[in-house]
Amino acid sequence: MNDAYTPGMHVLADFHGVDPALLSDVIPLQTALKDAAAAAEASVIASHFHHFGPQMGVTGVLLLRESHISIHTWPETGLAVIDIFMCGHAQPKRALAALQHSLRPTRVVSQSIRRGAP
Numbered sequence: 001m002n003d004a005y006t007p008g009m010h011v012l013a014d015f016h017g018v019d020p021a022l023l024s025d026v027i028p029l030q031t032a033l034k035d036a037a038a039a040a041e042a043s044v045i046a047s048h049f050h051h052f053g054p055q056m057g058v059t060g061v062l063l064l065r066e067s068h069i070s071i072h073t074w075p076e077t078g079l080a081v082i083d084i085f086m087c088g089h090a091q092p093k094r095a096l097a098a099l100q101h102s103l104r105p106t107r108v109v110s111q112s113i114r115r116g117a118p
Contacts, residue, residue, distance in 0.1 A: 008067060008087030011096050017106025020075035024081035026051050026058055026080065033062050033069050039098035042066045042090040066090040077101035080105070085115065 020030055026049045041072060042064045049060035050104050057073040067085040072078075080103060086092040093112070 002118050005064040007114055007118075008085055009092045010113045010115050011082075011084040011092045011110060012045070012113070013084070013096055013099075013108055013110035015080040015100070015103055015105035015108055017078050018073075018103050020055075020078055022103065023057060023073035023075040023078070023080055024051070024055055028102075029058050029060055029071060029073070033060060033071060033097055035102060036069055036084075036098040037062055037064060038090055039064075040084075040086060040090045040095035042069075042086055058099070064090070069095060084085035088117070 025033055029046065030049055034044060043066065044062050046063045047061065048098055049058060051058050055075060059072050061068055061070040064086065066088050070083045072081045082099060083096050084092040086095070096110065
């Protein structure tokens with residue numbers, strides 16, 4: 001692989017059994033995603049989070065120099081759906097591990113897909 005062409009890795013994860021109070025609170029979710037980006041050695045360009053109301057979920061995204069991390073939550077079922085796409089030197093599996101540490105799901109279903117590979 002040459003330096004001009006670097007495929008990315010896309011990690012998709014469903015976190016089950018997450019504390020509903022955590023899934024409806026923007027501040028700790030923002031912190032968790034920023035910590036995940038740092039763990040992956042990714043650079044945050046911008047972020048945007050939206051809370052849908054009392055006892056409702058949150059949608060959030062970090063725009064990264066290396067691509068993005070997003071989260072969508074359903075507190076009523078304890079579910080967080082996470083999308084991590086990174087290219088270059090960033091390490092998305094480290095981001096996933098950091099999110100698992102922060103959100104403490106009881107069960108994780110994930111898959112990794114190489115993107116842009118010849």
